[in-house]
């Protein structure tokens with residue numbers, strides 16, 4: 042473990058210090074080269090120091106860093122318009138993080154009902170294994186005891202049901218339900234996808250009962266699954282799976298802290314003057330970078346390429362499953378949000394990969410996440426697979 046004693050002891054860190062990045066690669070202070078399939082937990086969507094992002098950020102840094110939201114920020118208007126153009130949404134509120142995007146989503150849902158005179162509709166239904174962030178409201182939403190313990194009373198108005206248990210869901214839906222909140226694919230929870238038909242059924246359940254549907258696409262969004270947003274995979278002609286409200290962050294800033302809450306006009310209408318605010322959210326530096334990320338992700342063919350690379354990656358991972366059944370049970374996920382279902386401890390396998398100079402991210406359900414930059418090349422895939430193979434071979438030699 043490293044010795045940064047003046048930092049809160051909230052993180053367990055290996056003794057590795059990265060000082061430079063380029064594409065899918067990270068370099069340590071000792072000049073060692075790592076393949077980064079963690080991408081800052083799905084944040085470095087375009088890899089490290091992407092030229093277009095560097096140029097945009099440095100140009101903006103010479104013009105204007107920050108003005109408050111008391112004034113118009115042209116790039117903010119532009120980024121909101123582009124997000125509206127590309128999604129179900131009609132309104133956007135910018136934040137600095139995922140958890141703040143969720144806070145805005147939760148407040149928007151409750152205020153929508155309040156504004157209609159339905160003040161009792163405050164309950165947000167969430168799903169076991171969920172992760173929505175670390176504020177007091179979002180740990181209540183996530184419902185995980187390990188994150189709630191010791192932090193006082195759990196914020197009221199969050200009800201959790203088992204993942205995929207439709208009967209349990211129907212049982213808790215009533216006239217106090219404000220919203221359902223769900224990740225289309227659970228990230229921290231272990232890359233558990235919600236079946237597309239269930240997303241559509243939830244849309245219908247919400248419509249039938251005057252409930253709002255909130256997606257947490259903080260991890261799944263901005264091209265990660267090969268669509269701009271993961272729930273788009275579930276849209277059918279004439280049968281939408283679109284939400285009323287959606288939280289976005291991570292990949293949208295490409296490494297710059299940036300989040301957004303997207304909503305329909307109807308859902309956001311009651312969020313009028315003074316109902317919500319932020320000092321930093323949507324400032325000129327963040328907005329310049331957010332627009333630059335969209336320049337790349339919305340380019341013709343970019344998402345198709347993500348899908349193609351994901352397919353190649355998946356095939357090659359399949360070969361690893363065949364070669365090391367004692368360590369890997371299977372692969373799950375969508376696009377470049379992939380999870381290795383581990384047979385041995387996911388932490389042991391993460392360490393074996395780290396030894397082979399490859400970064401991955403552990404998740405729940407004994408899964409190891411692969412969240413490479415969306416810009417990785419086929420050569421990068423091959424190099425990553427080679428290192429995974431090396432790591433697993435070394436583990437096998439040790440375990441003999």
Ligand SMILES: *Cc1c(COP(=O)(O)O)cnc(C)c1O
Pocket residue numbers: 137138139140141143172173174175224228229257258259260261290291
């Ligand atoms: C990371 C994450 C969050 C929290 O985002 P922060 O930027 O860490 O606040 C919320 N929901 C999901 C699905 C996430 O992956």
